[in-house]
Amino acid sequence: MSEAAVALPRPAGARVLTWLQNYGVYAAIGVLIVVNIGITPHFLSMENLRTQLVQVAPIVIVSLGMALVIGTEGVDLSVGSVMALATALLPLYLGYGVGPAILVALLGGVAVGLVNGSLVAFVRVQPIVATLALFVGGRGLALVLAGGQLKDVHNAALLDLGSSSVVGVPLPVVVAGALTLLVAGVVRRTTFGRQLVAIGGNRTASVLSGLPVRRVLLLVYVLSGLLAAVAGVLATARLQASDPSSLGLLMELSAITAVVVGGTPLTGGRVRVLGTVAGALLIQLVRATLIKHDLPDSVAQMVQAVIILAAVYAARGGAGR
Amino acid sequence: MTVTKPEDRRPPHDDAPVLEARDIVKRFTGVLALDHVSLSLRPGEVHALVGENGAGKSTLIKVITGVHRPDEGSVLLAGRPAGFAGPLDAQRAGVQAVHQEIGLVPDLSIARNLLLGREPRRALGLIDSRRMHETAARTLTSYGVRVDVRLPLRSLGVGAQQMVALARAVSVDARVVIMDEPTSSLEPREVDTLFGVIDRLRDQGIAVLYVSHRLDELYRICDGVTVLRDGRVVHQGALADLDRLRLVSLMLGRDVAKVRAEGVTRFSGAHEVSGEPVLEAHGLSSRYLLDDVSLTVRSGEVVGLGGLLGAGRTETAKAIAGALPLDAGRVTVAGLSVRRGSAGAAVRAGIALLPEDRKAEGIVPTLSVRDNIALAALPRLARAGVVSDARIDRIVDTFMKRLRIKATGPHQPVAELSGGNQQKVLLARWLATEPKVLLLDEPTRGIDVGAKAEVQALVDELAETGLGVLLISSDLEELVEGSDRVVVLKDGAVVGELTGDELTEEGVMTTIAQGVS
Amino acid sequence: MTTEQAAADAPVIHDTYRPSGRDRAFGLIQRHGATAVLALLLAVGSLAFDRFPTGENLGDIAITSTFPAMVALGMTFVIITGGIDLSVGSVFALGGVLAAYAVRWGTPAALLVPLVVCGTIGLVQGLLIARVRLAPFIVTLAGLLGARGLLLSISHEGATTYLIPHGSALARLGQGRLLGLGYPVYLTLALFVVGAVLLQRTGFGQAVYAIGGAEDAAALMGVRVTRTKIIVYALSGTLAGLSGALNAARLSSGVTILGTGMELDVIAAVVIGGTLLTGGAGSVSGTIAGVLLLGVIQNLINQIGDLSSSYQQVVSGAFLAVVVVAQTYLSRARRM
Amino acid sequence: KSEKDQSAGAQSGQQPQQVVQTPSGNAPSCTIGRFGGTKFDLKTSVVGFSQSEKEANPFRIAETQSIKAEAKQQGITGLRATNGQSQFSKQISDVQQLIAQGAKALVIAPLNSDGWEPVLQQASAKHIPIITVDRKINATACKDYVTFIGSDFYQQGKRAADQMIKALNGKGKVAILLGSSGNNVTTDRTNGFKDEIAKQAPGIQITFQQTGDFAREKGQQVTEQMIQSHPDVNAIYAENDEMALGAVTALKGAGKKAGDIKIVSVDGTRNAVAQIVSGWIYAVVESNPRFGPLAFQTLSKFVNGEPIPDKVIISDREYDSSNARQSLATAY
Ligand SMILES: Nc1ncnc2c1ncn2[C@@H]1O[C@H](COP(=O)(O)OP(=O)(O)OP(=O)(O)O)[C@@H](O)[C@H]1O
């Protein structure tokens, strides 16, 4: 053995390939945007950009939490129900003001996260079934709280959350952006972030290395619940109504897809925050394209299937689940 | 057990080669793992394949058995291009391999692992599980492994798993058997068993390709040798023509004089023992596994843990590190007692465990070398939960240099490193936590002679700085030379303790043989 | 094998580990945790509701559970290989619509067409997963969308429901009864027996376990990883299609709105049955218990009677949590 | 028939009862004898009610409430209610379970019109009368089941089209927010609307139709996309009120003014009627969910041996700017 840490150069071709594998989702978005500019009327407009970003904001926020969970080799099916719970809680406490109402809604998300996290971390139930319980029960609870009713929201301050802008950028988008940066920072720069990917990569090794495995797992599910609740609050403000029966339906599938298309393997051990955002954007663009072109549901579903496959094929990084 | 002595070994058959690798080139992204490597095996020949960690030995084996496709070159079986599409193809053609990282399925039962793909059948081609268990039990007993074969493989220690893998490879009609570091976690006695098997294979005209970092083993059984360095063949010929020093110098690419000057084991001998017990374990007990084990390690002392496979050494280490649920027992570090059953508490108290099963319990395959090294030390490298990249880089750089970790850089995924280098990464992970006690479970397992010496020197050096070291090694020489004192375990209980003059290889063996728990 | 004698006189270093009676009992519960919970639930149900343990009610539970059970059988194989199949709900619905569509060409066609089409969907998914090495979750999510799209286009965006004529052989197959149980129940039982034999007693089954336990190691041991995976997904698609077709026969029509969310129920049933989502461990008998558990929970909630639909959801969520926790604890009763 | 009369009649009660449309199906001819059963006392029997979807939208809430309230009023103590939670398989097994629990009569709000074979077989073997409410079952009345009480969804679509024609003066571009795919209601409301438009107003083009899944959020999102890609759309036909309200939110968000884009929807929930008052929605065709009284009335008659018709089509009201304000209090 001659020198230490021998640095071997990587050939350029390999680098392009790696880039494509890691960033295929960006390429897919690019292609979709170019195609849309070509075929969709009024695609290149501020209003359109605004619409897409505003619609994607809740998906992004939920996906961020989901990415963390998936990083630990888990999954959180309850996110849609958490959104429902948050939206159901809001009007109940609006009487005390917007602040307290939002706080309660977010606490609802935290509570769900605590239950999920405890089941996964302490009881060691498999995440998919642990979170399935609240996937089923959470929405029921939301409906019970709301008395089964959709309620219109008239609180101006709350509605502002959905409609006001900061220097021209809609508030939900600002929130989603800020949370993205925050989560990216957490993953990259904090002990917690490093530990969560290690746990996803090899739980036994993490235990033996003295990581606070259970605490980290608990926190991860709490964060996922919290972020889903944030998304629920924003969605409520935008809908101008609290609709626990349908808010966040199928959100878990969208979020998981966004995360996986963004390059985070379901086998855990890695989290790609920006990729996740890109994955969410891709989903949104696909949906928007299909709606704008008024394709019948049958065709739309099949096209969506093909595009998802094409996107992961381009981003073919993980052979894992 | 009789082991063939070199003198009564028959000369290699001079028939045509049964297996030949010609001009093999294999590249991985950024690494030229094999650079025009050729090798041929004759029937009845036991051929050694040696080289330092990352030299390309495992890669060559994987190319030969069809796991990897070579970028250039070809593999010939009995003179005809083999072109194995995969391991199954190779096995069909009679090329069996025992891979370095065991390569069995932990959750499958022992019997199923052993007989996967050739289970005894009944009518309709259905598997006859009764016969399967019988066959498995019989086969394994003949390798000295007597266990309930219906248990999952996971319940065996690494050594026993290694024996299962061996038995699996050998119990098929094979023309070539390839063994990648089969003895790295075997006891002297199992090694003897294995060598008996290899002798049989030789008598039957089966060719064996044998990879090991334990040089004395090579001299005991191998006829020919191929030395790899950085993916190139640097020497090929009869092993008898090479002396040990020359072999080492070829592997390391350093001249003989330098190697001689440095010696083969690097242990310096006795240490300055301060007398302050840094680690005390009292009455560790766990059903079936440990029975009232107590031991003390003083600051600056290296305590060896001796015993046969399954004696409970790994369990003892894990119990101390809080990773094994205990029925009774207490562990203190520097006088402070450590919360039982919590690995986190143990790490915070200054206990570091280098686990035996590197793949399952050590590396985090999705992370880079850097992140793997920093993992356990993160809390120390962070302020208010935010890590400092600069501090991590500094530590990682230090240890990559100090342990000579061979990687394209700190950001290479650790899964791409050779086995030995992964081991060094793990060692670095623990050293970065600045532990008070180091529990090393087979620390030199799969490590090349050069690195082994470095690790041994490091153990010495660490002990000198006041660290307490608990050393578990199946390599008796290493155990005896490296330790100030050896505690001998048998069936999960302490049966003896050897110090000073009693501390010899024979002494350890006798204690094991006579010990009653 | 001659090498065996070579080492016959080797020293014995491992003592045979003989499990005690208590350990064996624990082991049994561990492997059949879901069954234990099921038995408990049945007992509680029988004590609490006198309308619960009637033959008619239990027969209803059996026939209701039959169709998800058939789908869960395929899912069990998939999950043991460490994969997942989200497409089953859509494929189930598609199978039904295809059967009702194809019944115009006779009963054999009505069974064959869904089997072939759904099997092909599974096969294609398997190819994408095993050969192209795309993530199963994504591939089968695309399958979920694709199969639903196909169903909608066959049924004119869901506007047309194809009917299976009264008294046709297909309808009789779906609706006939023997000893109070529908024919499909017997078929499902037979399929489970075949499935269990396949999994425990054939090389294919061993390959399924080995792949889920450690794919790389399995490949090194000579298991045909690609082929096995493809078969497993094709099997799952075929079973979902068959289940859909039989269900359509029972309902006498190719109902288009079936199967949404079924994948989660089925996955839950399999996992509750003790199959690890990470692969490598699981059993077909556990899956039956898992499916029945979900069926019984549903039935018990209805027995309670006047619960609002929102409360029903809360209760079934809570039930699920309790069952899962109980099953997890039981499974860990024996520590190694 | 005249709308005025109906609305006037309906306003008399706080909760407008369903009004039977006349003529409604054939003359009453189905008796319990013809059905094969025998008379029994409803009050002391177990009566099963199977709801199809969660009581999480105004229609279902009102429907279930009305059934339960009426049962109480009539002194029927043995009412057992189940909910299919939008899963058809579950609804089938719910009803089978009701039968197993000894239900003597069944009121079913089917999730789907087809696929009731196993239930019908089991029920007819025991001569259990079934009344379906709000959606039909495709089977033979007075044989497989007794009768159907509900609206004519096709007719609702047609009436929505009539309103749309009025709103657009027979010319314009219309977008449809469809209900869930594969749903009978969606199909009927779409076909009724399209047929009527094609027949009465060739000047109206349907340029866009996407599913909004009967949900407000989806209606909002689809409308947001639509107003950018199809800025020339003048009107929206929403197949339920929730989607219409989502569309209103979307239009407000896009800076449109009330009345810029005409919206016609079906259901008649209070929120939607209120939006007529504020000018955002042009008209709403009612789909009255209060089935309780009519259902139990019919059932009582039937079990007492009186003849009943093979279907009871109720006449739905319509709300537009002329009556919205007055009707607000009575909308559900
Ligand atoms: N899958 C892979 N991807 C990238 N590089 C790899 C891969 N497998 C091996 N390598 C690289 O190829 C080189 C040879 O590795 P190999 O495992 O053959 O070494 P070895 O001689 O068996 O070492 P050891 O004695 O430590 O087992 C190393 O530099 C290793 O990092």
Ligand SMILES: Nc1ncnc2c1ncn2[C@@H]1O[C@H](COP(=O)(O)OP(=O)(O)OP(=O)(O)O)[C@@H](O)[C@H]1O
């Ligand atoms: N209850 C038990 N069930 C199954 N196996 C048992 C049990 N108790 C002890 N064993 C045996 O003991 C062994 C566990 O010890 P292990 O081999 O890890 O010890 P060790 O002394 O560290 O040996 P080495 O590290 O050399 O492998 C297993 O191989 C297993 O066969």
Ligand SMILES: [Mg+2]
């Ligand atoms: Mg190697």
Ligand SMILES: [Mg+2]
């Ligand atoms: Mg050990």
